[in-house]
Amino acid sequence: MNGVRHVLILGGTTEARQLAAELVADPTLRVTSSLAGRVARPRLPAGEVRIGGFGGPEGLARWLREQQVDALIDATHPFAGTISFNAAQAAAEVHVPLLALRRPGWVAGPGDDWHDAASLEEAADALPALGERVFLTTGRMGLAAFAHLEDMWFLVRSVDPPEGTVPPRMEVLLDRGPFTVEGERELLRRHRIDVLVTKDSGAAATAAKLVAARAAGVPVVVVRRPPVPAGVPVATDVAGAVGWLRPVPSAP
Incomplete structure (x- = not known):
């Protein structure tokens, strides 16, 4: 589409909003953030926003095809396990590159019980x-x-x-x-x-x-948080997600 790649961010987290803000500044990208709609007054990210579910992995795969998505970034909450596995299944079906953006977990220190x-x-x-x-x-x-x-x-x-x-x-x-x-x-x-x-x-x-x-x-x-679906690459911060996205080619 005129050299512009479409990136879908499954969002709702601080990192998702930060990523959207950074990516919308790139004129070669079209950025859409999807929010689950479970919070009454969500903090909206920059760029295009859709709210609500997709209808399982089949619905997400259909949306990826119809909207000609070139890259999918799962930046949902670490405990939003269902959407992460739906994303992995849909991305594999449509052959869209998928990245999971997950902030590092907490680590106990001296004095913690x-x-x-x-x-x-x-x-x-x-x-x-x-x-x-x-x-x-x-x-x-x-x-x-x-x-x-x-x-x-x-x-x-x-x-x-x-x-x-x-x-x-x-x-x-x-x-x-x-x-x-x-x-x-x-x-x-x-x-x-x-x-x-x-x-x-x-x-x-x-x-x-x-x-x-x-x-x-x-x-x-x-x-403990659930695992990221097998085979899905993980970035631990926004910079890592941006670095992954830059060389990703358009989906066939």
């Missing part, structure tokens, strides 16, 4: 031995995994109100990062939090809670 969990259910199983007042920062979905813990109290922080089954003893805090260490320490103190549950999102904007937990001696249950 971290407990590894493979899932939200495993995190819930670990809680009774660690504390009674839980700061739950795993998002508004998946709270049903903790609903059976009737004797525990939960402070749930999310951007939008929780949905579905939730713990019976719960307070909801609607807020969006970035957060400060001072603010997180005050939150732990005010609510008498004795255990923190988080997903290994790796985001600097939400890492302050880990520093606050370390200072307060609060144990942290860290849910």
